[in-house]
Amino acid sequence: MSGERLAYRLVQVGFIALILLAWYLATRNGLVNPILLPSLTSSWHEFVLLIESGSYWPDLEVTMYELAVAFSIAATFGCVIGYIVSRTRFSVRVFDPLFAGMYSVPAILLFPLYVLFFGLGPGSKIAIGATIAFFPVVLNTIAGFDYVDRAYIVSARSMGASAPQMFWSVMLPAAFPVVITGLRMGFILAFLSILGSETIASLAGLGHRIVSYAESMDPAKMFAYIFLAIIMAFVLNAVVSLAEARVKRGPG
Amino acid sequence: MKLGPGQVRIGVIILLLVLWEVGVRLFGDPLFLSPPSQVVVALIDLVGNQPVINALRTTLWELVSAFVLAIVVGLPLGLAIGLQRFTRGSFFPIVLLLYAIPQATILPLFILAFGIGPPSKIAFGFSHAIFPIVVTVVAGVQNVKPALIVSARSMGANRSQIFFNVVLPHMIPSFFTGMRLAMTSDLLGVLLAELYVSQAGVGHYTRLFTESFEPAKLFALIAVLAAIAVVLNETCRRAERRMSRWHD
Numbered sequence: 001m002s003g004e005r006l007a008y009r010l011v012q013v014g015f016i017a018l019i020l021l022a023w024y025l026a027t028r029n030g031l032v033n034p035i036l037l038p039s040l041t042s043s044w045h046e047f048v049l050l051i052e053s054g055s056y057w058p059d060l061e062v063t064m065y066e067l068a069v070a071f072s073i074a075a076t077f078g079c080v081i082g083y084i085v086s087r088t089r090f091s092v093r094v095f096d097p098l099f100a101g102m103y104s105v106p107a108i109l110l111f112p113l114y115v116l117f118f119g120l121g122p123g124s125k126i127a128i129g130a131t132i133a134f135f136p137v138v139l140n141t142i143a144g145f146d147y148v149d150r151a152y153i154v155s156a157r158s159m160g161a162s163a164p165q166m167f168w169s170v171m172l173p174a175a176f177p178v179v180i181t182g183l184r185m186g187f188i189l190a191f192l193s194i195l196g197s198e199t200i201a202s203l204a205g206l207g208h209r210i211v212s213y214a215e216s217m218d219p220a221k222m223f224a225y226i227f228l229a230i231i232m233a234f235v236l237n238a239v240v241s242l243a244e245a246r247v248k249r250g251p252g
Numbered sequence: 253m254k255l256g257p258g259q260v261r262i263g264v265i266i267l268l269l270v271l272w273e274v275g276v277r278l279f280g281d282p283l284f285l286s287p288p289s290q291v292v293v294a295l296i297d298l299v300g301n302q303p304v305i306n307a308l309r310t311t312l313w314e315l316v317s318a319f320v321l322a323i324v325v326g327l328p329l330g331l332a333i334g335l336q337r338f339t340r341g342s343f344f345p346i347v348l349l350l351y352a353i354p355q356a357t358i359l360p361l362f363i364l365a366f367g368i369g370p371p372s373k374i375a376f377g378f379s380h381a382i383f384p385i386v387v388t389v390v391a392g393v394q395n396v397k398p399a400l401i402v403s404a405r406s407m408g409a410n411r412s413q414i415f416f417n418v419v420l421p422h423m424i425p426s427f428f429t430g431m432r433l434a435m436t437s438d439l440l441g442v443l444l445a446e447l448y449v450s451q452a453g454v455g456h457y458t459r460l461f462t463e464s465f466e467p468a469k470l471f472a473l474i475a476v477l478a479a480i481a482v483v484l485n486e487t488c489r490r491a492e493r494r495m496s497r498w499h500d
Contacts, residue, residue: 219462
């Protein structure tokens, strides 16, 4: 098995090395228009320069601020509305298909409207991120609280649990894992949609910087920011997945 | 008389529309918000507006081309990666890694490479749609019970017979799940690229209506696009449900 693993890793490393080599050779001999694909070395150079100078900080700050606000809004409204809807079977059957149906409309369509309402600044990005993140949170909250095993509820009630006890000791722990998954999905979707909307129309942020370097024909700098955005995506993904796994495992 | 959940749901939607209508008429700024009644009027105008219809047709064409391309490339690619244990072990993690890259960051590259016309939208939709297909095809191939393959082989089936009679039918449900997810991604990719830059597509008109402060037209255009998205998603969902039925 470990020999096989090693072979897999070798193929993977070889594949990535091949791509980097192809990138290096293609740009070195001028086979590819440098506007389209800058040389590997100059992109790397710009990336190192960017990290060392710290000039990425204002844009990263804007994007992270938008993400934090958008996610807080979506998490608050999603959990509260989801919990209220989940209180009765009837309201679940009324609202669950409604939210699911709305979720299937690509929310990025609302972005032009949000630009109209909230302007080009962070407001419209927060609005689009919150809208997109709201749906997985609310749907998972409804699902989490709705599918709590009836046996738990009945037995807790027969043992005389009060309403707050019922919520904190039975409903919440049982629904928690599903709700947390919804929050993780919402967080990632918010980040992706904020990046996407910054690309479309914005004044600052990582997505904005990538586009502005693309438009000013400075591809090496653009690639440096693309690297940074991809690294941020991987880091955020890893952090929330880890948090999800940790929370689900519970305190003991 | 007792109301069913479906009736209450329609009631909720009507209530929201009424609140929207009244709220906007009383408090709204007509430069930014339109009541639903005016959106309906704008929608009727839109149907007669040939350039907008052409833009919608272009977008639909972009969506379908990207989707078909993603299937044509993604299915064989998924099979090539999924069928062999070795290629699955080595290349599937690479696919997952690439899938995790936020593609919005490389949108400008697509515009630089393919121009601002439909090809860049098709390419961007394709790059979004191909991943769900590859991933679900690999997962589908993996989920075929080994016992079925062994027994087919022991009954003297050759490789192609095993592929067409055992592996392929078992893969179909997850392939259709992949197509549904691919349609969702395809919509996101194409619409994102359209909104980013567009010559005569819907993105051009959303920008035009925004900048000329014609919210009724903007709402109407968005409503039409949303309807297209819902129809495409629903078609894929129905197909998925149909094709996975034989299984259970």
